[in-house]
Amino acid sequence: MNPGNLLKVAINALKRNKMRSFLTMLGIIIGVASVITMLAIGQGSKKSIEDQIASMGSNMLFVMPGNMRMGGVQQGSSSSQRLTVADIKAIKTECDAIVAVSPEVRSSGQAVSGSSNWPTTIYGGSEQYLEIRSWSVVSGRNFTDTEAEGSAKVCLVGRTVADELFGEGIDPTGETIRFKNIPFKIIGVLEEKGQNSFGQDQDDVIIAPFTTVQKRVLAQTYIQSIQMSARSAEESELAISQVEEALRRTHKLRENEDNDFEVRSQEELATTMTSVTEILTILLGAIAGISLLVGGIGIMNIMYVSVTERTREIGLRMSVGGRSVDILLQFLIESILLSVFGGLIGIVLGFGASAIVEALTSWPITVMWSSVILAFVVCTVIGVFFGWYPARRAAELDPIDALRFE
């Protein structure tokens, strides 16, 4: 039989049992739709984390005290206090792949203005801190290096802090707030960043010169971490090795000693964070994949029923000259049609479901074309694979036995 006729015969057979065909396809429809949606959600959350990390700053690197890679064992205070201003100076002078560097110290506490108060976090940095974090000041100005080095009691406030202490939308530049009873003059308001993907409000911050935070708020001289910008993303590997070299020297580490600090890049951080969502995506995808498999088994089941039901038809087709291969193809095409058609509906449904999830979560969910193509290929393979055995059984029937079948 020629391909056109085979297709027509298969379509007619499916049309004859519309409800059954639809229910059989439903397994595939649900499987494909969930695979596509799950992968889209996974991809979306990954992208949202990546965007978040990218918005933290450009080509950012961090130095953290202690060796975080040592199996996550809690480090003693001695190791968590090993970064100093001397390290910053060394990085500034020795590492040419680093274009900006700033210490970071932070402390949580109550910010007070008049009768209002608000629990928030104060971050201390140098003038370059904002540049590294790709943050800008929308009203007022950033503090200068002189202020940063000289413990000036000035600060920048995030939009949330300004709103909570002074009222919605009010520009508090020039006002004074107290943080842990230390008065800070507000010299600027930070650009609004909104929530990050973990739901934290990024505007709930105060940024002040690190020396002020160290001496007046924390009363110590250590630095909690160092933040830097590499000249370019490509040079971040080079920058890491330069920083490691510089810090090993300032920390006077011998050849055989491990680093007592850790340098990590934004990409590494991104990789760590996204690896979690990747595992999740794989899990969700696998569960969805199982439902696709179950759908395939549904097709196989119905094809077996169909072959048995139509045994006499098979016998008749053989008696008028149908060869085994004609019969095989007839049933195989039927099962491929079921799975591919189900797959197409599933793809459409997957797009719809992804759009709904996007509307609900505001994650940048995009259905990947690769997953659509994958779904399509998998459906075809399922059709062939699960249709093969029933079709073979039909093709191997003996025409006389088939004609006599009751």
Next chain:
Amino acid sequence: MKTIIDITSLKKDYHVGEVTVHALRGVDLKINEGEFVAIMGASGSGKSTMLNIIGCLDRPSDGIYLLDGVNVAGMSKNERAAIRNLKIGFVFQSYNLLSRTSALENVELPLMYNRLISTKERREKAIAALEAVGLAERMDHMPNQLSGGQQQRVAIARSLVNDPVVILADEATGNLDTRTSYEIMSLFQELNSKGKTIVFVTHEPDIAKCMTRSVVFRDGHIIREEDIKNRLNAAEMLTALPVEQD
């Protein structure tokens, strides 16, 4: 006269577990073009087995079978399918039409398996075959909208459509009442008068008398072969039947 079927010492054994059933025990049979042969005999005597082998649905265990001059005994499954497609027309007792498929499409079926025939040609031939059995105006009807006799006519049209060298009918009137049986027989006689070779298995002596020769089987042997004298004309028989009253 051309010989269409030439069978020499044909045997067919079935093996069911330990038991071997000798369905045909050495049959010689020649059927010439234009003959209308009745195959008769008791139940289990091997009539259907014979017909299936003639129709290349089954293969003999031993013996020689020349169909239209070609030895088909040793052919492969696919070769036999091709022979059936081009040279054989089957009519079954239970019609065997595809359900929910129009009469026309049912008749087209054998031609669907012939790649050399175009869609248009297929349609034309199918319509011509339906015309030959007098059902052209019912071609869009589904089998369940047709009476048994009409369904059998569709099946006959299907057996004609590929212009086979022989039409094989296995108790083709077995499911029909007397009147309809004669209608069908009159159709077969008409086809035979136009030169079709027909081999027809039947239990009914009346029906057999409509044909040209009878071959009687018993226990896998042919026990009697004779030309039919006083051949009946099915159309005349039909008019002679008492008109049904209600």
